[in-house]
Amino acid sequence: MKNKLIVTLTTVYGSRQYSLGQVARYLVAFFVIVSAVSFFISNWLLVKTSDDLASLEEDHQQLTDQYEMMLGTQTLYKNELDELSSSLSKVANERDQLQEENVRMGELQLSLGENLNELETLLNVPDTGDVSADRLETLTMMANQRLFMLNSMPNGLPIQAIRINDGFGMRMHPLRKKPVLHKGIDYKAEIGTPVYATADGVVEFSGNKGDGYGRQVILLHNFGFRTAYAHLNKMVVSSGEFVHKGQKIAESGNTGQSTGPHLHYEVRHLYKPINPAPFVAWNIANFDTIFTTVKSVKWASLKNLYPLNQTVQP
CATH class of the missing domain: 2.70.70.10 (Glucose Permease (Domain IIA))
Incomplete structure (x- = not known):
């Protein structure tokens, strides 16, 4: 009985006993030990896997947060880039408008110079090369004075x-x-x-x-x-x-x-x-000739009359 291992199995039909030899006892013992070791190793691996999984989930969450942050940053950059592009477009349009305005100003300056030259030629006054607003105002006043006189006193063909x-x-x-x-x-x-x-x-x-x-x-x-x-x-x-x-x-x-x-x-x-x-023969171009040709009229006193007394220096 010392070298035998008795295993009792109980069922609804009753109990039976089985005897195992020494080798069988070793095998059973080995099986039990292996099972116990496997159990502990499996539990250890399960715990470790759970920890690793938790760590992976945490890393995944961090990556997800970082990804969302990157998406938000990218959206912010895209919005800033769109605003910058819009600002650049406005600046480009303003630049183009300024260039067009400069061209127009140049054309107006040229046109003003030509008009002043024509007006100086019409009034028979020296060309000073001055295209300033003061020059235009002076010539305009002179022309208006002459036109006033030419409409007020006889001149031209009847x-x-x-x-x-x-x-x-x-x-x-x-x-x-x-x-x-x-x-x-x-x-x-x-x-x-x-x-x-x-x-x-x-x-x-x-x-x-x-x-x-x-x-x-x-x-x-x-x-x-x-x-x-x-x-x-x-x-x-x-x-x-x-x-x-x-x-x-x-x-x-x-x-x-x-x-x-x-x-x-x-x-x-x-x-x-x-x-x-x-x-x-009197006209706007030879305006001053009448005052020296017709001597029977006392022209000198005309300069005191309004609007003829406005200062004009051609």
């Missing part, structure tokens, strides 16, 4: 004539046959040719005085000037009307003491006839 028959001065009267002062200029023209006012003014007389001038229109202008248009066929304005320079006031004819169709044109200052020729 009619598109065929030719001049007689000028101002002493001549043999064609009907009286004796020397008399011819007080104006006779312009040969077909009957019905338009006659124009040579300055702004008011109609002092429109009709026939029976004084040899036939049908006539007399205009009263600024600064004591008058103009007379005689031997007319038809008047289109009446006494008291205001007229402007270049306005049609009559049609030429052959009425009164006339030897043929023509317009007799006179310029008077304080009722005194003066030679119309300098006034006919």
Whole structure:
């Protein structure tokens, strides 16, 4: 009995006993030991695996957090990059606009220079090369002053004539046959040719005085000037009307003491006839010539009148 191992198995049918020899006992003991060792090793491996798994899960969570952080940072960078791209686009557009503005300013500067040169040529003043705003203002004031004078006093042609028959001065009267002062200029023209006012003014007389001038229109202008248009066929304005320079006031004819169709044109200052020729030739380019050519008018006092007393240095 010492060398035998009895194993008892109990079931519902009863108990049975089995005897094992020494080798069998060793095998069973070895099996038990191996099972116990395997159990402890398995438990150790399970615990270690659990720890490793927990560590891996923690690492995974950290990686996940880092990934999400990187995604957030990338999104932030992308937004900043988009804002930077938008800012660069705006800067580029502003740069392009500034370049276009510079081109326009250059064109305007060139245009202003050309206009100033044309205005200086028109006014017959020296070209200074100055294209400043002050220069433009000075030339504009000068032009306005000259235009005011040219609209206020007689200048230019009263009619598109065929030719001049007689000028101002002493001549043999064609009907009286004796020397008399011819007080104006006779312009040969077909009957019905338009006659124009040579300055702004008011109609002092429109009709026939029976004084040899036939049908006539007399205009009263600024600064004591008058103009007379005689031997007319038809008047289109009446006494008291205001007229402007270049306005049609009559049609030429052959009425009164006339030897043929023509317009007799006179310029008077304080009722005194003066030679119309300098006034006919007077314009904005030769503006200053009238003040030295016509000496019977006291021009010096004009400079004291407004707006002619504005300082202008061409």
